[in-house]
């Protein structure tokens with residue numbers, strides 16, 4: 001048996017693509033939305049909430065960032081064992097990456113010049129309105145590329161979902177291997193699909209970054 | 216050009232500083248400062264760097280926290296008031312009522328770069344004063360015309376020159392129909408050739424409105440032309456107070472003379 005067969009590679013492709021769309025893509029998209037929204041809420045909370053709220057939020061986020069996602073997946077999976085793995089997995093991914101994205105937002109928010117806040121005050125704009133119309137739009141501009149980088153990271157973290165028995169694309173590739181006793185093609189194809197998904201995204205992000213650099 | 220003296224009508228100055236104290240940490244910048252600005256009056260603050268001029272304007276705009284004393288706007292306490300002999304802070308909502316009467320133009324323009332020129336001008340009138348967008352738009356275009364930028368309404372601020380940006384900032388402040396306008400070295404960040412266009416606009420406003428103005432500037436000719444009164448500050452205290460003609464030609468105090476000699 002030679003070490004690579006195009007027939008096998010093509011044969012495994014459909015099931016990999018199905019798993020990619022059903023699990024990897026779904027988890028990444030929903031997880032990213034959760035992370036992006038929650039991360040922003042956390043970043044704003046840390047700037048605006050009184051210390052007795054902001055501090056614990058910060059501590060929890062720090063904890064999430066400093067522990068492996070696998071631990072978090074296993075912990076949540078075995079604690080809330082009535083909820084299905086995919087749902088829990090997406091939430092854990094989202095919350096985990098929210099902790100990173102919150103940091104990104106924070107630096108973006110801090111980078112908005114003090115003069116912008118002062119101009120808003122001089123115009124009697126409410127704090128809420130100032131956040132919504134002045135600070136967040138300007139912070140987003142500088143943070144979008146970095147947020148995108150975390151989305152790619154999340155995409156590459158989706159195989160960890162297998163620890164809570166979600167059959168993602170990588171597990172699907174392994175399954176093919178255990179059926180046929182050959183793993184090389186299926187694992188390679190899974191890797192190529194990841195590459196095909198993340199490379200264009202990062203190129204797009206770089207372009208976006210250039211576009212956003214100036215108003 | 217005497218100030219329209221509606222003080223006589225209401226009995227209240229536009230701005231009153233009463234025993235104002237401002238400290239940054241241990242650094243006492245203003246110590247027991249007292250002065251009034253009448254309605255319609257244009258007062259220019261001059262003085263060496265660090266004498267507290269910016270701090271005074273920022274206190275009126277509530278951009279700094281007042282350490283001690285009181286500031287009144289139209290006779291109403293701005294951020295603090297006295298209740299039974301105790302000094303208490305006002306609620307944000309009450310403060311907002313007073314600050315709505317005050318507009319400020321900054322040295323660095325501080326336009327919102329994520330909005331068009333016209334959006335910069337209409338944002339607050341619509342969302343703070345509750346005007347209709349058409350009304351705000353019409354007025355905004357009027358103001359842009361007045362500052363000579365009618366053709367820049369849809370432009371992004373970052374594509375304008377410093378002088379143009381500052382004129383937009385002036386229009387933005389005026390769109391709120393302020394009773395009081397604070398101008399803090401509004402031409403200091405500009406290339407010399409752009410100073411004139413901004414001062415020109417401000418002269419027009421001084422001539423055509425009765426907005427009370429508190430001005431900090433190093434443009435002494437401008438100060439002389441538009442102000443009713445000039446206050447010379449040093450170390451957070453008023454050293455001398457005079458009409459511009461007197462202040463710039465025959466100041467009484469040695470400190471003022473040496474300062475003016477250095478800047479003129």
Ligand SMILES: Nc1ncnc2c1ncn2[C@@H]1O[C@H](COP(=O)(O)OP(=O)(O)OP(=O)(O)O)[C@@H](O)[C@H]1O
Pocket residue numbers: 239242244262263264265266267268269270271
């Ligand atoms: N945010 C701040 N924190 C600490 N000290 C400050 C702060 N703002 C101003 N000061 C101090 O207050 C004093 C008065 O400053 P202010 O900016 O009011 O002076 P100014 O008269 O406007 O000077 P300039 O002509 O240089 O603008 C200075 O000693 C300055 O260092």
Ligand SMILES: [Mg+2]
Pocket residue numbers: 268269270400431
């Ligand atoms: Mg100053």
